[in-house]
Amino acid sequence: MDSAHSSAVMLVSNFVFPNDLHVHWSMMIVLYPYITGLVDGAFIIAALYYLFDIKSLRPVARFSLLFALAFLCCATLPLLLHLGRPERNLNMLLTPSPSSAMAGFGYIYAVSMGVLTFIVLFVYRPDLVELRATSKGLRHLIYRTLTFDSIDLSPSALELDRKIIRFLVGIGIPIAVVLHGYVGFIFGGVKANPTWSTPLMPVIFLFSACVSGISAIILAYIVIRKFKGRSIDHGCIKTCIKILTLFFIMAFAFEMLEVFSHSYLKSGYHHMVEGLLNGPLAASFWLWQVKICSVIPLLLLGAMGFFHMERYLYNFLAAIVSAILLLQVLIMRWNVVIGGQLMSKSARGYTEFHPEWLGKEGILSVILVMAIPFIILFVLGRIFPLWTPDNETNDHK
C-alpha cells in the first residue's frame, strides 16, 4: 500500500463476500483443462509427423494418437463429477444457450472425438487389416468392425488413406486449438474475476497444453520402452525435446508476461492480484510453478540443447524435465483455477481452499480420474499395437 488513499479501497479488513467463502470450481475443474491440454499436446506431436513431415517423430506418432484418444475419452469425466446435477448434462447439447462460451463444449468435444477416432482408424488401417486376417472370434469381429469390413491394401487405397489422414490431421489442428483455446477462453471470458479476465488466457492455456502433452508423450515413451526392455529412439527424443523447449519458452514467457503486465499497468485490481500472488499463492506460484517447475526445466533444457551428452544421460534428463513440466502445468492450472477464486469479489480479502480426500471432487477422485485414461490406453494398446517392428525406431526405415 503506497498511500492512505489507495489503501482506502483495498485489502484492509480481509473482508470476503459471504457467498465467496466457498471455492465453487475445485480440483475437477483443475483436471479438466489439464486433460484436454494433454490431448492437445499429444495431438500436436502426431500432427508434426503426419502433416508437417517431421520424420524423426515416427516412433511416437501413432502412440501420441492413441494417448490423445485415451485422454480425450475421459475429458468429460471431471466435468460430470463437478456438476451439481450431472444427470442433466445432456441439457448442454439439447438446450444450449448460444451466448455462453461453455455451451460450445459438447459440440467442440464431439467433433474432436470424431476426427481423432477417424485419424486413428485410418492410420492403423493396414495393421488392422493384417490383424483381422490373423485373428479369430471376437477379436476378428472387432477388427472387421474397425476396418469397416474393407481389406483393400492396394497402393491406390493406401495413397487415398494417406491423403485422408493428411486432411483429417489438417482439420484436426484447428479443432485441437479451438478445443483448448476455448477452455482458456472459459476463464478469460469471466470479467468479474480480474486474474482470469485477460485475452492472454487462451494463449497461455494453449502453449501450456502443448507443453504438458509433449512432456507426457516423452515421459510415457521412455517409461514404457524401458519397462518393456526395448530400445529408445534417440533422434526422436531429441526432436521432441527441441519442440518441447520451443513451446515451453513460449508458455513460460506468456505466463510471466501476464503477471508483469498486471504489476506494471497497476490498473484496477492489481493490488489484489499482487496480494494474491505474494500471499495465498506465494508457495504454489512463485516457489513451485516458477522457481522449481519452470526455472529448473529451463536450465536443464538449455543444458540439453547446448552441451553434448551421452545418450543415456540425455534420455534420463528428458524424462526428468518432462516429469517436472507435467507438474508445472498441473500447478499452473491449480493456480489459475483455484487461485483465481481465492480472491473475493469484494476486492478486500482472500478465502481459503482445503482439498478433501473423499467426495466426488476429492483427492481420491482426482487419482481415479487420472488413472482411467491409462487403463483405456492399455486396452487400446491391446487392439491397436503401440509399436510394430515397422515404426519402432527410425532405424527400421
Add this chain to the structure above:
Amino acid sequence: MINRRSFIKNVLNGTIAGSLYLVWPMGGSSLEIPEQIPGIQGKDYDILHQEFAFIVDITQCIGCGSCCVADKREYHVPDGHYRTWVERYVKGFSDEIYVDCPNGGLDGYQHPRTDIDEKTRDTFFVPKLCNMCKEAPCVQVCPVGATFKSPDGFVLVDEKRCVGCAYCIQACPYSVRFINPHTRVVEKCTWCYQRVRKGLLPACVQVCPTGARKFGSMKDETSEVYEILKGPGVLTVLRKEMGTFPALYYKGARREVI
C-alpha cells in the same frame, strides 16, 4: 336428556356441515391480499410492458438484519448461504476501511466493533442483493439457458433446467449466487418475483423498519422509486465498470462501497 345415538348423529351432522362450509364456494377469495404495488392486482399482467426498480438508501439502513431474516424465512435459505446480506462499513480517520458481515448480518449489528484501534470517522451499513442487471453476465454465461431474463426485467433461475455448473457464480460480479446444497442447483435473490406478480412487495422491503429498501414500478409515476429516480438526488450502481447496468440503485453509497 340426549341419548348416545342422537349425540353421534348430531356430531356427524355438524362435521359434514362444517366440512361443506369449508369447501363451499363463497363467491370470492377467502384470502385477501393487500395491494402493496399499485396497478397489478385485479388486472391482466402485461409482462412486456413492466419495469421495476429497487433502491437501497444507505443513509437509512440501521443494520437490524430484519431483511435477512425475512429472506431466510421466505426461501428457507440454507445456513452459510445468502440471497441477501448486510455489510457493515467502518471508516477510520486514516481513510482505512473495515468491512465485516458476520452471518450475513442475520443477527443484526447489535454491538460496535471493538477490534479497530483508530478513531472512527464514519460508519454505515450496506444491504446487498441481486442487481438484476440489464446486461447480466450470469444470463450470458449459462450454458443451458437455465438463468434467464424475464420480459419484465427479472433475472431468474429455472431450477429444473440448471445443471449446477457454477459458471454463473463465477460470472456474477456481485457474488449473489450460490449452489443450494439440497437442490444442488444455483440459487439467488429474485426480488421476490412470486410476490411482485401478486402485487406484493419483496419480503425484505416489506419488513424494513426504516424504508431503506425501496421497490416499485417505474410505470407508476406516483411510486417512491419513480420519484427518486426522476429527482435530482445522486444515485449510484455497484461495479459500474463491469458494464452490467444494474436495476438496483444505491442512494448515499460512499465510493468505498464495492
